[in-house]
Amino acid sequence: MSKFTFTGGIHPFDGKSLSKDKPIVDILPKDELVYPLSQHIGAPAKAVVAVGETVKRGQMIAEAGGFVSAPIYASVSGTVTGIAPHRIVTGDMVESIIIKNDHEYIEVEYDPADPDELSKEEIIARIQKGGVVGMGGAGFPTHVKLSPKKPETIDYVIANCAECEPYLTSDYRRMVEEPEKLVEGLKIILRLFDNARGILAVEDNKPDVIDKLKKLTKDESRILVKALKTKYPQGSERQLIYATTKRAINSSMLPADAGCVVDNVDTIVAIYNAVKNGIPLMERIVTITGDCIKNPVNFRVHIGQSYRELIEEAGGFRTQPAKIVSGGPMMGFALFDLDVPTTKTASACLCLSEDEVSEAKSTNCINCGKCLEVCPGRVMPRKLMDLAVKGDLEGFEKLGGMECCECGCCSYICPAKRQLTQSIKSARKIVLANRRKAK
Amino acid sequence: MSDLMNVSSNPHIRSKVTTGMIMYCVIIALMPATVFGVYNFGIYSLALVAVTVVSAIVTELVFELIFKKKITIGDGSAVVTGLLLALNLPPKAPLWIGIIGAVFAIFVVKMLFGGLGQNFMNPALGARCFLLISFPAIMTNFETGIEAYSGATPLARLNAGEAVNVLDMVLGRTSGTIGETSVIAIVIGACLLILLGIIDLKIPGMYIVSFAIFIGLFGGHGFNGYYIAAELAAGGLMLGAFFMATDYVTRPITLKGQLLYGVLLGILTGAFRVFGSGEGVSYAIIIGNLCVPLIEKITVPKAFGEGGERI
Ligand code: SF4
Ligand code: SF4
Numbered sequence: 001m002s003k004f005t006f007t008g009g010i011h012p013f014d015g016k017s018l019s020k021d022k023p024i025v026d027i028l029p030k031d032e033l034v035y036p037l038s039q040h041i042g043a044p045a046k047a048v049v050a051v052g053e054t055v056k057r058g059q060m061i062a063e064a065g066g067f068v069s070a071p072i073y074a075s076v077s078g079t080v081t082g083i084a085p086h087r088i089v090t091g092d093m094v095e096s097i098i099i100k101n102d103h104e105y106i107e108v109e110y111d112p113a114d115p116d117e118l119s120k121e122e123i124i125a126r127i128q129k130g131g132v133v134g135m136g137g138a139g140f141p142t143h144v145k146l147s148p149k150k151p152e153t154i155d156y157v158i159a160n161c162a163e164c165e166p167y168l169t170s171d172y173r174r175m176v177e178e179p180e181k182l183v184e185g186l187k188i189i190l191r192l193f194d195n196a197r198g199i200l201a202v203e204d205n206k207p208d209v210i211d212k213l214k215k216l217t218k219d220e221s222r223i224l225v226k227a228l229k230t231k232y233p234q235g236s237e238r239q240l241i242y243a244t245t246k247r248a249i250n251s252s253m254l255p256a257d258a259g260c261v262v263d264n265v266d267t268i269v270a271i272y273n274a275v276k277n278g279i280p281l282m283e284r285i286v287t288i289t290g291d292c293i294k295n296p297v298n299f300r301v302h303i304g305q306s307y308r309e310l311i312e313e314a315g316g317f318r319t320q321p322a323k324i325v326s327g328g329p330m331m332g333f334a335l336f337d338l339d340v341p342t343t344k345t346a347s348a349c350l351c352l353s354e355d356e357v358s359e360a361k362s363t364n365c366i367n368c369g370k371c372l373e374v375c376p377g378r379v380m381p382r383k384l385m386d387l388a389v390k391g392d393l394e395g396f397e398k399l400g401g402m403e404c405c406e407c408g409c410c411s412y413i414c415p416a417k418r419q420l421t422q423s424i425k426s427a428r429k430i431v432l433a434n435r436r437k438a439k
Numbered sequence: 440m441s442d443l444m445n446v447s448s449n450p451h452i453r454s455k456v457t458t459g460m461i462m463y464c465v466i467i468a469l470m471p472a473t474v475f476g477v478y479n480f481g482i483y484s485l486a487l488v489a490v491t492v493v494s495a496i497v498t499e500l501v502f503e504l505i506f507k508k509k510i511t512i513g514d515g516s517a518v519v520t521g522l523l524l525a526l527n528l529p530p531k532a533p534l535w536i537g538i539i540g541a542v543f544a545i546f547v548v549k550m551l552f553g554g555l556g557q558n559f560m561n562p563a564l565g566a567r568c569f570l571l572i573s574f575p576a577i578m579t580n581f582e583t584g585i586e587a588y589s590g591a592t593p594l595a596r597l598n599a600g601e602a603v604n605v606l607d608m609v610l611g612r613t614s615g616t617i618g619e620t621s622v623i624a625i626v627i628g629a630c631l632l633i634l635l636g637i638i639d640l641k642i643p644g645m646y647i648v649s650f651a652i653f654i655g656l657f658g659g660h661g662f663n664g665y666y667i668a669a670e671l672a673a674g675g676l677m678l679g680a681f682f683m684a685t686d687y688v689t690r691p692i693t694l695k696g697q698l699l700y701g702v703l704l705g706i707l708t709g710a711f712r713v714f715g716s717g718e719g720v721s722y723a724i725i726i727g728n729l730c731v732p733l734i735e736k737i738t739v740p741k742a743f744g745e746g747g748e749r750i
Contacts, residue, residue: 007743012452016448238744250744302548329451352451363514364556366458368687372694382692400742408450415458416556422448 005229006239008376010409012199015167018296019289024173026300027313031101033304034086035072036094039343040139042068047097053080053319061097070141071131074099075282075302077106088325091336111277112203115188123275131281132275136264148256154193159186160264161202162235165328168348170285170432173266173298177208182265184218185272190222198223201244206228233407237262239376288314292350293320294323301342307349308338321351330408363416371410371420377403381410381420388427396427462515463638463642468628469522475624476617479588480530484617488525491537495521498545516555523563526618530583540566560728561689562734564721571625581614588614594673608672619675629681653709679720689728696738703727
């Protein structure tokens with residue numbers, strides 16, 4: 001099998017076996033659901049319901065706050081009990097709509113359509129209306145991504161099926177159980193780009209999925225399946241584009257600049273639901289796993305359910321965790337609090353015990369060069385950290401600090417356990433903030 | 440809940456490899472050469488090795504106690520320094536030579552610059568050069584009382600134009616410092632480090648190849664395989680190439696820089712051997728150490744996608 005890959009990267013313990021063979025389970029939410037108005041990149045959504053109002057499942061409760069924004073839908077029927085700041089996974093307080101579930105699940109009428117009959121504009125409008133955003137973590141509104149300046153220059157639509165983060169299995173389960181939706185979704189995106197071919201990019205640790213997708217697409221002349229080498233961060237956008245097309249883009253370029261559009265599995269399925277069935281984004285697959293969880297599992301959750309509910313549904317803790325992470329272990333957020341809602345971008349809840357979290361103290365850098373070797377951004381993490389700590393932002397930018405994708409490989413590999421990613425990340429944040437101010 | 444949970448930044452998992460583990464692997468990799476040296480030169484050399492290693496550890500500990508620093512002797516780096524220094528001493532050198540060398544290596548070359556990772560010169564080599572300059576007679580006395588392993592080293596004989604037996608040199612049946620004589624023992628240890636991914640062939644490979652070419656060009660014997668092999672096996676070249684030129688702290692961190700550094704060491708060592716007198720490995724590596732900042736500056740890697748073109 002030919003292998004597509006990038007330079008750098010690591011092979012951490014993948015932990016996927018905990019939940020890999022657990023079929024997706026539908027769970028019903030408890031009484032209260034919380035919908036932060038900002039769960040995507042761009043302007044926050046604007047609430048269109050008032051406290052006391054009754055809502056149906058599938059009803060828009062907040063409209064997009066601009067072009068780069070996305071509407072939000074109620075995932076249950078019930079009553080709006082509050083619109084107030086609520087803590088979210090990052091620890092910030094964000095204005096949120098709170099709905100009391102009436103457990104009736106009364107739904108609005110959806111408006112299905114035949115994608116082949118729709119014009120390009122109609123397809124994009126349906127995606128926009130469906131509130132679809134990048135569900136891999138970034139949360140960039142999908143309709144914006146799918147509207148590049150020159151759609152005719154797009155020659156690859158890449159379905160990011162790598163799922164390279166350890167422990168995560170939600171995309172894997174989706175591909176095992178509902179691969180048709182993924183392929184149909186990809187076909188819908190291809191409708192938008194006449195000159196493009198679709199690539200299903202899967203890591204080669206999922207041979208069953210590769211076989212299945214190959215079979216499903218054998219009559220599709222525009223779609224091919226590519227097996228990628230299993231390596232973290234194979235699914236990072238820039239690395240994925242390089243692995244599949246050998247085009248390298250830097251941090252200031254968009255995938256479209258290299259003729260590519262990239263979407264992950266869940267996003268493509270959400271596109272399928274929004275375009276074909278007219279069903280907005282209200283649910284997603286979340287992996288609940290880690291060595292501290294009694295029954296690691298993959299849930300289909302109603303967006304807005306709290307992490308505490310999900311952990312309880314998974315049987316609670318086997319042992320007290322030292323760290324609870326939303327998302328994967330390499331790039332996820334450590335949670336302050338379990339009473340935070342799942343959002344469109346929540347891919348997993350990971351409960352790790354002490355020894356997996358690795359509490360090791362940082363020691364002096366021994367200049368071993370491992371961080372350089374593994375860095376997919378091909379920069380020098382050890383020097384960047386020194387500059388970041390010193391506050392020399394100019395030097396930091398000069399040495400390519402902005403090309404870091406915050407993947408965490410350098411901190412992972414460092415034998416001295418230095419906080420490389422963390423300091424580089426903070427410096428990048430300051431540089432970005434300064435740039436915004438300068439504008 | 441909040442105070443129970445650890446909310447540090449990503450990544451939330453770390454590789455199990457630590458600085459200490461790397462150092463202990465290096466120590467294990469030095470064992471074949473050490474054991475072979477002791478076996479050859481007798482039990483006294485074991486005492487010399489032990490005293491040097493212990494002095495290195497004690498110096499680091501005392502320094503850290505006096506200056507109220509974090510105690511770092513557990514990371515094994517002092518042992519590595521002590522051991523490397525000992526392997527570079529003549530088998531019958533007095534014990535106080537080992538002690539002075541270890542104190543100099545740790546106190547002056549390592550700790551005064553801020554400890555592990557901050558020094559710009561390899562501590563063991565710095566100490567060896569210091570001893571060579573201060574006590575030349577002792578440091579070049581290779582009499583051991585054991586006939587086969589005594590007297591002029593193969594390198595000295597090579598320089599004097601005498602014949603040498605390369606096979607004996609590869610096996611280590613010659614005189615020399617405790618750890619440098621057996622190419623085989625050194626290479627076994629080096630292979631271990633290469634297999635474990637702790638070192639790679641970039642620096643040693645470039646070093647050896649460029650040295651061989653230099654000797655071929657300027658050594659006065661042309662590209663005579665036997666002569667080049669003898670030069671390669673002689674002196675501390677193998678020990679230096681695999682265990683000292685590869686020292687993380689004092690070699691360039693960039694990949695291209697490492698290749699350049701290897702070539703530089705090869706040329707310098709060759710020049711010392713051909714135009715100077717005798718051993719050039721230690722001085723070559725120390726000069727190389729001093730060039731590292733410059734080498735790193737001119738070999739900054741290109742970031743991923745840098746200069747990428749839009750279509
Ligand atoms: S510097 Fe950034 S891109 Fe490079 S390994 Fe570290 S986190 Fe990843
Ligand atoms: S991996 Fe850690 S110890 Fe090694 S060079 Fe990078 S920062 Fe230094």
